[in-house]
Amino acid sequence: MKFADLTARLRVPVVAAPMLLVSGTDLVIAAGRAGILGAFPALNARSTSELKDWLERVDGALEGRPYAVNLIIQGPGAPRLEDDLALIEAFKPPVVITSVGNPAQAVKRIHGFGGLVLHDVATLRHAHKAIEAGVDGLILLTTGAGGHTGSANPFAFVSQVRTFWSGPILLAGAISDGSGIAAARALGADLAYMGTRFAASAESLASDAYKALLVSETMADVVLTDRISGLPATFLRGSIVQAGLDPDALPERAELFRPNLPANIKAWRGVWSGGPGVGSITDIPPVAEIVRRLAEDYDAAKARFAAA
């Protein structure tokens, strides 16, 4: 699929970004039907054979509308990468999002069936490496992105990547409403990449307790630390406390990907992620309603801009 064909099919320029243990088939199907690009991490299916069921369900329900599968190259994704990639080659999803690690090998195989590869980057160096690897689009993770986050300022990052990359850019980092989408587009990004807002949807796999925290917490409650998953990531303070940990005195990580927490405490499963955009969330509507609000607000933001 060509990127221009993808964007032409979207009602609002938005991706419901992949989220570990949160994005499942219902969310991706609802996103595709509402007119945005939905994505789920392959690892959310517990095995490659369950992934096959998921792909069949999503592909069948979306009837040709685009969707994306996320492959985590390094760390937790590594052991399943080969089997999951072989399955993806068989199903040919229109878009594959690669994160954490060098996508070069995956790019060759995904291009082999005509799939579009979008890759997560948090630094200029990673952006250059991803372009060398042949990806079709860059997802710029900036400060405030939920999950494994970035630290770059979005103004600086988008404009500096634009000096050497004229291809597709997706911008991630606390975008929660239509004004944020318009701002991302004004900066030079093609699509807004939104996670936390869709974790707080009816179709997300987040538990009710997780969803309640997404409604009650604000940006003041978001803890940025590498001590829970082993990489810098954002977590909801209330979930750290509920897990019996002190958010202000977490033990230092052992090494990359290896936190130093009691064995029963697992990042994402027992301690929940959300970016500072969480403060804009006041309810848990269905994805279709979130997209309706985004479309309305995006149009209003564009009209304000045009009138200014």
Ligand SMILES: Cc1cc2nc3c(=O)[nH]c(=O)nc-3n(C[C@H](O)[C@H](O)[C@H](O)COP(=O)(O)O)c2cc1C
């Ligand atoms: C709970 C949670 C889990 C995430 N899991 C993944 C993942 O498995 N793979 C991935 O590429 N990104 C993951 N992310 C990052 C999102 O895809 C996206 O970059 C981010 O949510 C965008 O920032 P926002 O939450 O401020 O909108 C996760 C984010 C959250 C909030």
